[in-house]
Amino acid sequence: MASKAEPVIRVRDLVVGFGDTTVLDRLSLGVYRGEILGLVGGSGSGKSVLMRTVIGLLPKRGGTVEVLGADQDKASESELRAVERRWGILFQQGALFSSLTALQNVQFPMREYLHISEELMDEVANAKLEMVGLSRADGVKFPAELSGGMTKRVALARALALDPEIVFLDEPTSGLDPIAAAEFDALIRTLQSTLGLTVFMVTHDLESLYLVCDRVAALADGKVVAEGPIASMLLSDHPWVKSYFSGERGKGLAQVAQAETRG
Amino acid sequence: MSATPSLNANLHDGRFALLASGSWTAVHAGELEAAIGRAADEVAKAGEVSIDMRDVAAFDTYGAWLLERLIRQRSGAGQQTGVVGLREEFQGLLQDVHTVNRKEEVPKAKRHGLFSTLGEFERVLTEQVRGFLPFLDMLGAICVAAARVIRRPRDFRFTSMVHQLDRVGWQATPIIVLITFLIGCIIAQQGFFHFRRFGAENYVVDMVGILILREIGVLLVTIMVAGRSGSSYTAELGSMKMREEIDALRTMGLDPVEVLILPRVLALIIAVPILTFLGSMAALYGGGLVAWLYDGMSPQIFIARLHEAITVTHFKVGIIKAPFMALVIGVVACAEGLQVKGSAESLGLQTTTSVVKSIFLVIVLDGLFAIFFASIGM
Numbered sequence: 001m002a003s004k005a006e007p008v009i010r011v012r013d014l015v016v017g018f019g020d021t022t023v024l025d026r027l028s029l030g031v032y033r034g035e036i037l038g039l040v041g042g043s044g045s046g047k048s049v050l051m052r053t054v055i056g057l058l059p060k061r062g063g064t065v066e067v068l069g070a071d072q073d074k075a076s077e078s079e080l081r082a083v084e085r086r087w088g089i090l091f092q093q094g095a096l097f098s099s100l101t102a103l104q105n106v107q108f109p110m111r112e113y114l115h116i117s118e119e120l121m122d123e124v125a126n127a128k129l130e131m132v133g134l135s136r137a138d139g140v141k142f143p144a145e146l147s148g149g150m151t152k153r154v155a156l157a158r159a160l161a162l163d164p165e166i167v168f169l170d171e172p173t174s175g176l177d178p179i180a181a182a183e184f185d186a187l188i189r190t191l192q193s194t195l196g197l198t199v200f201m202v203t204h205d206l207e208s209l210y211l212v213c214d215r216v217a218a219l220a221d222g223k224v225v226a227e228g229p230i231a232s233m234l235l236s237d238h239p240w241v242k243s244y245f246s247g248e249r250g251k252g253l254a255q256v257a258q259a260e261t262r263g
Numbered sequence: 264m265s266a267t268p269s270l271n272a273n274l275h276d277g278r279f280a281l282l283a284s285g286s287w288t289a290v291h292a293g294e295l296e297a298a299i300g301r302a303a304d305e306v307a308k309a310g311e312v313s314i315d316m317r318d319v320a321a322f323d324t325y326g327a328w329l330l331e332r333l334i335r336q337r338s339g340a341g342q343q344t345g346v347v348g349l350r351e352e353f354q355g356l357l358q359d360v361h362t363v364n365r366k367e368e369v370p371k372a373k374r375h376g377l378f379s380t381l382g383e384f385e386r387v388l389t390e391q392v393r394g395f396l397p398f399l400d401m402l403g404a405i406c407v408a409a410a411r412v413i414r415r416p417r418d419f420r421f422t423s424m425v426h427q428l429d430r431v432g433w434q435a436t437p438i439i440v441l442i443t444f445l446i447g448c449i450i451a452q453q454g455f456f457h458f459r460r461f462g463a464e465n466y467v468v469d470m471v472g473i474l475i476l477r478e479i480g481v482l483l484v485t486i487m488v489a490g491r492s493g494s495s496y497t498a499e500l501g502s503m504k505m506r507e508e509i510d511a512l513r514t515m516g517l518d519p520v521e522v523l524i525l526p527r528v529l530a531l532i533i534a535v536p537i538l539t540f541l542g543s544m545a546a547l548y549g550g551g552l553v554a555w556l557y558d559g560m561s562p563q564i565f566i567a568r569l570h571e572a573i574t575v576t577h578f579k580v581g582i583i584k585a586p587f588m589a590l591v592i593g594v595v596a597c598a599e600g601l602q603v604k605g606s607a608e609s610l611g612l613q614t615t616t617s618v619v620k621s622i623f624l625v626i627v628l629d630g631l632f633a634i635f636f637a638s639i640g641m
Binding site: 194 | 328332364
């Protein structure tokens with residue numbers, strides 16, 4: 001499914017820092033079309049910083065970032081705008097507009113970018129909400145009235161509003177109960193296979209990594225220290241990666257995953 | 264990729280075939296919707312319709328939903344409708360949208376008639392009146408917290424109060440001194456300009472002195488403080504409420520009123536009289552300056568006349584009001600801050616309300632004080 005020839009996100013020698021600290025130090029990473037990449041790393045290792053730099057929210061000190069063929073430094077303003085329409089972003093806290101209802105939140109990018117009738121906009125937005133597992137009655141609620149899981153779902157629906165090619169997910173399952181997290185994982189899988197999405201996912205959730213991700217990249221010391229399918233993570237020599245994937249929780253899941261592949 | 268989508272009707276073998284092509288994606292959804300509308304009209308009379316999707320190059324949720332909608336419409340009109348030639352990888356999407364938008368619309372809110380407008384009016388009015396209840400609540404809570412702190416002075420957040428004092432007192436001083444100075448200048452200039460016509464320049468000093476010390480000084484300062492510090496109290500406490508910081512305090516067994524609100528309100532009560540004093544002095548200085556430059560009244564004469572015109576009573580009248588007005592501003596600002604609900608919009612709304620209500624109450628209070636002082640002969 002993942003054609004290795006075509007990276008949609010290409011990060012080379014990226015350096016990002018704040019003040020005296022360097023968070024990312026000559027980091028390189030490629031994400032290929034149609035795959036789900038999971039980015040792991042300890043707290044403060046710069047996962048979110050990497051994601052925010054790739055989507056252009058944080059300035060970088062050096063290196064290149066290329067998304068969908070557009071180099072962040074060389075591309076013109078309008079080219080970058082065009083790329084922004086082709087990705088969707090799920091922020092950690094949802095970042096829903098609190099003065100708009102759930103449905104209006106989903107319609108917001110459509111209203112800005114597409115010239116379609118109000119009726120079609122309503123129908124597609126409702127379709128999106130239903131695809132992420134919400135009902136029509138939820139559409140009229142305001143973000144303040146939604147639970148944590150529902151907020152994430154609405155935020156995902158909004159990220160998917162324009163049928164993007166890439167979605168960035170910042171800890172999509174954090175703060176969800178295991179059942180909701182599993183549902184969310186399955187949802188991301190389904191959407192990825194039907195819509196052919198490329199997913200760039202920052203996560204702490206080992207289960208998500210095992211069940212959803214095609215490839216995993218581990219971030220430590222400002223670099224990608226291990227990259228590859230989850231099975232290859234267990235073979236890594238890096239101490240942090242070792243303790244992350246071979247810890248008590250990691251081991252248990254690895255056994256389950258092995259049992260599943262055997263059975 | 265970016266080929267314009269189309270849907271053309273062909274008649275062959277007595278059945279209509281709709282031939283689709285181009286990319287059925289979000290970017291082209293507008294044109295596609297129109298094209299589908301036209302095609303649907305053409306085949307309106309046919310008994311059987313087949314939609315040939317062989318030439319469709321790109322397909323997403325928008326395309327899938329428009330196709331699904333067309334199928335539902337035609338089937339609903341009693342036509343046999345089928346899709347042929349849709350690529351394998353697009354099939355899943357069509358199945359996904361097959362189940363959506365099946366339920367009835369959520370009924371929209373009814374339009375308002377005359378009665379409901381009146382009802383609305385009544386609701387707003389009672390809400391306005393009830394809107395003042397939280398202030399009493401807050402005043403009570405502050406009194407209780409203050410009583411507790413007096414019994415156990417070690418619990419008082421002294422550092423916090425000093426910090427607030429710096430913010431609402433020290434940092435506010437330059438702007439307040441500047442504005443009161445300018446107002447003092449303006450009052451004196453207007454006084455000279457108009458009093459000159461009937462040769463009453465001497466009384467300008469009386470007017471400036473009494474007006475500034477009794478009313479203008481304290482009112483201007485409190486209005487400035489309400490706009491500057493009251494609003495920041497509301498916004499601060501409001502965003503703390505939004506992020507559940509206040510709930511966190513409460514669950515740790517601390518009283519938010521004691522920890523957050525009492526130091527803030529006390530800081531205001533201390534700062535506002537000082538600011539009033541500084542403001543009044545700046546305004547008198549401005550008045551004196553204008554008298555000298557505009558009317559040629561030397562500073563010595565101005566001071567001598569001022570000495571005759573005003574008494575300590577005038578100064579007392581102004582300065583006694585200041586702490587009460589500070590209390591009103593603090594209570595309103597903190598009470599409104601705690602009313603903030605989850606959204607950013609509500610934060611903005613409460614901040615506005617806080618400023619408007621505290622200025623309103625300050626002016627009402629000033630009126631009450633005027634009556635009070637008049638009746639006790641001050």
